[in-house]
Structures are given as structure tokens and as C-alpha cells.
Amino acid sequence: MGLRDPVSSVSSGLKGGEVSRGSRTQAWGSRLAAGARVTELGIVLRRGLDLGLLLLGLSTLLFLLLRATGDPISALASDDATPEMLAALRTQYGFDESLPIQYAKFLGRLLQGDFGQSMASGDSALSMVLQALPATLLLAFLAMGATIMVAVPLGAWLGSAPDRPAQRAAAAVVYVLQGTPGFVAALVLVQVFAIQTNWLPALGFAGPRTWVLPALSLSLFLAPKLARVVAVNVDEMMRQDFVRAARAAGAGPGVVLWRHVLPNAMLGAVALMGAQFAALVGGAVVIETIFAWPGLGRLLVQSTLALDFPVIQAAALVVAGLVFAANVITDLVFVMLDPRLNITEAR
């Protein structure tokens, strides 16, 4: 949850103390809190169980939380509704029954994939969520693509010679950008590229021109972090024995960096990339709101402000599932990239 921004954090860091020694084993520790042997099938099974637990816990939490708000019906009905009309609405939505019965029915309906209808529009909550999904996925892929294209080469360059003046200056800029919250960056970008120069549309979702600013805002926030992690890993790999061996065998600096160092360094960065992508898939709430982007994040904001319970429930559960899937894929990518993980995993 990171809580912080749309894009917060997920992975890593459980196995104690060995911070400097390669991040991937650490990321593993947190992923599989008590795993013994790590295999692809094991991951999928284990994560399937986790997903079930997560969805059950989340739906229970949502159920209780949303019913703690008081009377959702009074928010829904118009002010001049008679008590009879209120009672009829209550029966229609099933709020007149006792909590355990409501809960059982609620779970039963969820199992059948029935999330109910939006209280505001009457449309199926699930279909509203599924309609918002493509826009969010598009934004996630655009932002992640831009982030990787900028951050990986930049990080490799920064990490290859961290002490040279040019790299130090660039690293300082990256550090400052890293501290800039995503929505502040977005507002400034809108001011510069839409209001002052009128080069790009300030909001909306209509063709590639409207994609640029939202994706750029997200990348501006994500790329500095990724670049720094890549740089740290590259710097660390540059001091390994296999680099010295490659140099001794006559490999030039370019070959050493791009062929030998970067692929190994990327193992450490995959954890962060996975976490960033997972957070994006969950809906970049603030960015989508700023740019009127018709995705999951904006749908969640709107339905939360309107107390539209069925839509909040459907969106939250779908988001949880998606984030989970993204995390599982990250784990699988790990194992594929680094066969060493397949052999043993302590504790």
C-alpha cells in the first residue's frame, strides 16, 4: 500500500540484514514468507491460496465497513421520500435483514460473480468496472513502457561511473525528481504543456494526444526511483569477479556494461518494476482524477464520494485480484530470469 501515492510500494526486504547483498533474495523472503523449495507450480498454488484469503478478507472488510456508514438508503433516496418508499427501497436492496444473513447472501452472490447494481445508475457494478479496466491498463502499459525506456539506460549510465561529475549532477536531478509527488508533477505538467503552451490537451481520453500527459506524469514519478535502483545494482555488479574476468578476456566497456552487468543488475530491479506495475494496474487514483481518465481509479473516487457500495465492492475486489496477478507474474519472471532461485531457498 503503500499508502503514499497512486504508486506505492509492494515488494521486498524481509530477509534481514543483508541489504547490500543483492535485492532479489530479499524480495523472495517477503514473497514467500516461509517457502522451502521454489518452483513455478509451487508459486502458483501458494499464491492461489493467498488470493482466496485476500479476497475473502477484503470482501468481509468491505461488507462491514460499508455497512458501518449508517443508512445507505437515506443517501440514495430523494429528500421527500416517504417512510414507505424508504422501506420498499430497503427491502429491494436487502438492507432490512440481519447482518449475518446479509453477509451470507452477500458472499453467495459474490461467488456467483454477482456484484449487484450501481445505486447511482442502476447498471451492473461489475460491468461498470470492466468497462473502466481497459483505460487503466492502457495507462499502466504506457507509463511503465516510458518508465523502463528512460530509467534503465539512465540507471545503467549513472551506475557505470557514479563518481564522475556528469553522473553526479544527473544523480542529483534524479534525486530531486524522486521526491516530487506524482500529482504535483502532473499539475505542473498541465500548467506547462497545456495551459501555457497549449501543445497538448489538459484532460480527456480521446486519442494518443490525450495519452501523453497522464503517462508522462506517472513516469516522471516512477522513473527516478527505478533509475536509482538500477544504478545501485549496476554499481554493485561492476565490482563482481565476473566483470573482472570479462575485462581480462578483452571485453570493451560497452560490452561489459550492456552484456554482462546490466542483465544481472536487472534482477534486482525487477522487484521494483513489478511493484510499480502492480500499483499502476490498481488504478492511478489521483492522476486519473486530474486528467478525467475514465479508468478504475476515477471510478473508485466517484463511487466512494457517492457512497455507491456495489461499485466500490466490485472495483476493490477486481483491483485486488489484478494487483495480485501482477505480483504473481513478477515472482514467475524472477524464477525464469534467475535459475539459481529454483534450487534452494533458505528459511
Add this chain to the structure above:
Amino acid sequence: MIRRALGPVGIASAVSFAIAVVAVAIVLSGNLNADLNLDDRLTGPSGRAWFGSDQLGRPVLARVIAGAPWSLGVALAANAISLCIGVVLGLLAAEFAGAPRRIILQVVNLTLSFPGLVAAMAAVAVLGQSAMAVILVLGLLAWPLFARVVYAEALSARERPYLIAARIGGVGRVTQVYRHILPVLLPSLIAMTAFHFADMLIAASALSFLGVGAPLGSPAWGAMLAESRPYLFQAPWMLIGPAFALATTVLLLNLCGDALARRLGGRRRTELRR
């Protein structure tokens, strides 16, 4: 070079002097006068309002300063709550292998795999808008970040020879944790608190920006950013004031955390991998 010439005390007094001069200048220039002044609506930077004035003629600088206690206070309080919960649960997980550890780690991983802003928004919307609600929700949602680091470090601390010696020597569990493990964690915790302060500040501001944090019309930085949006064309300075305050504070907190981590030997920002 400057650092060598002046030393830390010299730098500190130079910086304090500069801050004092700026503060006196702000007070004398009338920038702190946050009364409505409808003749000066949406005017650009001037002597009376260095960062321009808002839609009601109040200097932006005055409002940013007035909003600092809300924004920073909420972030600090949420930070303290998640620090306490995270340390206690992280230590419990490290100390008690088996069911407690499994449950705590499971909760940590599940919480971390859900977009927190969404959860926070829903919770604040339910609890009603107040500083207290934001503090509680952020504090209760963010503790897993602390718990994870505390757990990891406490686990490795337990393997150190002096702790094994303490165990063999019959030192009680509570004493072990309190006297021998907790001090080892301090460097990481102190640095992490600084980073986390920055994160909580961003989260609280994002909530206010979305309209579920600070109440309407409050000078909290996120709310000011939201308020500036209708005036993007006429008054860009309404955006610049709070955006600058927020970004600078976050940057300073991160620098602080990194400096502390370097000094004390804790984890630095990149190593926390978030």
C-alpha cells in the same frame, strides 16, 4: 570547502540567521495577513503577496504557512501510529516463530499488495472528514512497512553471538528484545521515520486533494492544490505556492533520512526499495 571553514556549528548558525531574516521579512511585508481582500483577487506576485494572491485576495504564502500545521501534523501523527504498531508487530513476528509470525507476515503482505490510497479514501469517506480520521486511517494502513523492516532486522539481530550468549545466560525474553534487539534496530528506524514522514505527507495531501482529507476551504496543502485547479489559466501562482512547499518538504525529509542512514548505518531510501 565552506563546510570545512565554518564547521557544523557555523553552518547551523548561518542557516538559522538566514531563516530568521526571511521570517522577519515575511512578517514585515504583510504576507501573513490572511484577511479577505477582494480588491486583490488573483493578483500576481507583488510586495504584499510574494507568491501572488488567491481567489479571495489572500496571499498564497500566508495560506501555505497557515496550512503547514495541518499537513505536517497529520503526517507526523500518522507516522507515529504506524511506527508504534509496526515496531511491536515486527518484533512479535521475529520473536515468536510459528502461528503469530505466519499471521503477522500474511497480514503485512496482503496489506501491502492492496493500493492503499483507495482503501484510505473509502475509509475516510466512511469515517467522515476530519484530521483525526485521516491520521487513524493512514496510521493503521501504513504500519506494515515498518513491521517488515523491523522483522527482518530483528531476525538477523537474534543470530548475533552476543544475543545467543544472552539467551544461554538466561536473560529473559523481554529484556533480550528491549535491551539487546531494539537498540540494533534504531538506525534503520530513525532513517525510515524520516522517509515515512515524507510518504505520509504525500498521502495526506493526496487525500485532501481528492476532497476526502482536509475539510473544504482549509489551507492544507493538498486542499490548496485542489482549490487552485479552476484558476489554472488566470492564476498559476496558486498552484506554485503549495506545490513548491510540498515538493521541498518531501525532498528535505528524504535528504534528512539519507543523511541519517549514512551517519548511523541504517538503510537508505533505495535500499528500502519502494
